[in-house]
Amino acid sequence: MNAVNSIPISYYLMFCSMLFSIGVIGVLIKRNALMILMSIELMINSINLLLAAFSAYSNDPAGQIFVFFIMVVAAAEVAIGLAIIVLIYKTTHSIDIDVLNKLKW
Amino acid sequence: MFTNYIFYFLSALALYSGVMVLLSKKPIHSVLYLTLTFFAIGGHYILLNAQFLAIVHIIVYAGAIMVLFLFTVMLLNLNKEERSPKPIWVKALAIIAGVMLGLVLIGVFRGYDLHLVQHPMETQIGLVKELGRILYRDYMLPFEVSSILFLTAMVGAVLLGKKEQI
Numbered sequence: 534m535n536a537v538n539s540i541p542i543s544y545y546l547m548f549c550s551m552l553f554s555i556g557v558i559g560v561l562i563k564r565n566a567l568m569i570l571m572s573i574e575l576m577i578n579s580i581n582l583l584l585a586a587f588s589a590y591s592n593d594p595a596g597q598i599f600v601f602f603i604m605v606v607a608a609a610e611v612a613i614g615l616a617i618i619v620l621i622y623k624t625t626h627s628i629d630i631d632v633l634n635k636l637k638w
Numbered sequence: 639m640f641t642n643y644i645f646y647f648l649s650a651l652a653l654y655s656g657v658m659v660l661l662s663k664k665p666i667h668s669v670l671y672l673t674l675t676f677f678a679i680g681g682h683y684i685l686l687n688a689q690f691l692a693i694v695h696i697i698v699y700a701g702a703i704m705v706l707f708l709f710t711v712m713l714l715n716l717n718k719e720e721r722s723p724k725p726i727w728v729k730a731l732a733i734i735a736g737v738m739l740g741l742v743l744i745g746v747f748r749g750y751d752l753h754l755v756q757h758p759m760e761t762q763i764g765l766v767k768e769l770g771r772i773l774y775r776d777y778m779l780p781f782e783v784s785s786i787l788f789l790t791a792m793v794g795a796v797l798l799g800k801k802e803q804i
Contacts, residue, residue, distance in 0.1 A: 535687050536685040553739075558736030567716065568665065570707075571668060594763040601694060604694060605787065617798060
């Protein structure tokens, strides 16, 4: 059972494009900082899957190593991002991103 | 043929739960739907015979990152609806822009095929043995640098989460 033989790479491209667009829509319509972070995770995952798919189709392990490093960076990013969200909640008692407009003007 | 059905099923599951992440009112439901999406993508990795990535993906995302999200939602008692959602025209414009982006990407990629010299019949590159050998031989320095990155992230998270003022 291997997807490489029976499924064209364009299916993976289209599926990952749709998942990426869902992530973009989430970043645009949500006001909750936690939801925005989750949408970013969705986008990172679609890119990861695409890298792994191209790596498997072209029989080159470097792509999968790169996915591994992206996962490392994503884990670090989530840890720092959630710490910052907790800090924002402590200071403003809200995690709406519209509250954070001190640097806007 | 069987593989195709699994592919369609996993893709539909991932897209459905991805949409439900955005449609759920409560953040905790969004987190649970996001976990479902991650499991579907883990299934995709297994389908690609990338077993190492599948295991790492489940451990890191469904195991670590989702627990962090759940802890944050419960710690801050955020499990209520958004107080002031964006105006409806902003949402409509955002959805139109996102759907346009998706359509453009799909239109570009439709019918694309990777023209390889030899098509791999049975890929073995995703197994732990192969990837481990390459990771520790060719990518030794990035691997060690990523451990320093993790240490930095840990110190930063502890520093940000401290009680007293910095």
